[in-house]
Amino acid sequence: MKVPASNILNIYFSNSQQKIFFIVLAILLFPPWIKAQDNNKAVYKIKKVVIDPGHGGKDPGTLGQHSREKNIVLSIALKLGKYIEDNVKDVQIIYTRKKDVFVELHERGNIANTNHADLFISIHCNSSLNKNIYGAETYVMGLNVGERNMEVARKENAVITLENDYSQHYEGFDPNSPESYIVFNLMQNTYLEQSLEFATLVQKQFKDRAGRHDHGVRQAGFLVLWKTSMPSVLIETGYLSNPKEEKFLMSDNGQALIASAIYRAFKNYKTMIESQSNFTVARADTNQSFFSVQVLTSRKKIPLDDKTFKKYKPVFEFKEGSRYKYTVGRSSSYEEIKNLRKQLLTDFPDAFLVAVKDYRIISLQEALKKMK
Ligand SMILES: [Zn+2]
Incomplete structure (x- = not known):
């Protein structure tokens, strides 16, 4: 005997349980991290x-x-x-x-x-x-x-x-x-x-x-x-x-x-x-511009949760040429990111401010000019 799905829900779940069920289903079907994976495919083009x-x-x-x-x-x-x-x-x-x-x-x-x-x-x-x-x-x-x-x-x-x-x-x-x-x-x-x-x-x-x-x-x-x-x-x-x-x-x-x-x-x-220029994101909406702090450049790929990055989050990875660049933090506030850099200096003495735009690191000078 077939029972319509909605009936099963009515039988086995209360109303609030039903809501949770649909939220779980939605997450399974449309995981929020899928956008981040799409961003990985975003390729920087020389135009x-x-x-x-x-x-x-x-x-x-x-x-x-x-x-x-x-x-x-x-x-x-x-x-x-x-x-x-x-x-x-x-x-x-x-x-x-x-x-x-x-x-x-x-x-x-x-x-x-x-x-x-x-x-x-x-x-x-x-x-x-x-x-x-x-x-x-x-x-x-x-x-x-x-x-x-x-x-x-x-x-x-x-x-x-x-x-x-x-x-x-x-x-x-x-x-x-x-x-x-x-x-x-x-x-x-x-x-x-x-x-x-x-x-x-x-x-x-x-x-x-x-x-x-x-x-x-x-x-x-x-x-x-x-x-x-x-x-x-x-x-x-x-x-x-x-x-x-x-x-x-x-x-x-x-x-x-x-x-x-x-x-x-x-x-x-x-x-x-x-x-080679792809972009690994820790959050989904990284096609927007933001400030970050560059902490490391490496010829080898470093996992974003590696102990190198201590407790700091979020960590972003950029592949440029044969090198990987890693930045920490994300903010649209210049003041906020300046303060973050100060904190980072104890662990990363060479840390410096950068801006991220269209999946790539741009110089601060360039970013500030664009904001004017
Ligand atoms: Zn000349």
Whole structure:
């Protein structure tokens, strides 16, 4: 004999028991953590790339025997942009200049920031008093390591003396004073790891596919990278002071080789970032923005309930490149998260504030700007 389900409920459960039954059923059918699992699949996409050909207009950049840096880097930049536009349809290219015009260094970073770019690529040519030196190197923002890096940064930064009000735009920075470079030591470089990943891929392509002499990935204090709030690199494509390399960089074929090497590095970087950047959430609604405190970076995955994190909750995990980043706490109040950081400092002396938006960590600077 069949009894309708509602009758069974009436027989065996009181009214309040019935309510509980349905709540339990609802939880079984629509578990509240299912949204968190969906969030795990949310993938960060690279949508906008800013390409920055160095110098321009009244600033020729470094001078070769027969060439000017500003012209060579513009050709390479336009080729690179075209390769990406033609082959990676979901990426938009923004140039800081497409013509022979002067653009101030701080304005180049502004263009990238206001467009919310995902990657900033500054393209340059090098020079040396020693004409025998040739080869390519890619820089990420950081303290000048070694005299040669300092010299390259000094040369590329010197252009600000051609700008109006430069002391105002760069907080009193003097490109020729080594002491000025200390300022870069004070900033927390949120995007250092991704910048390094991309820089490494560029150098690999230069070496393996474009046959360039590899000077490796380096760090120095470049003003143009100072305030960009996304992974950023400055590429020195070769030495105009070396006659053979100058000839190569002036040739259409040479420029195409350099541009396609950067293009391939970009494609690899995009694939890597998009396949690896997932986001593990401790709560369901993490697609909203919030402040948190970054406590650890690790090459190995750490369970969110690991004793490393002590008693602190909630813990968030972000995979960026080959690294895992862990943050503690969640608040929309800046004051509250600042207090939390103070408490965390005893267990995590390097803890610093970050903001989370669209499933990824963004710099505080960027977040505060968006809130204004
Ligand atoms: Zn330059």
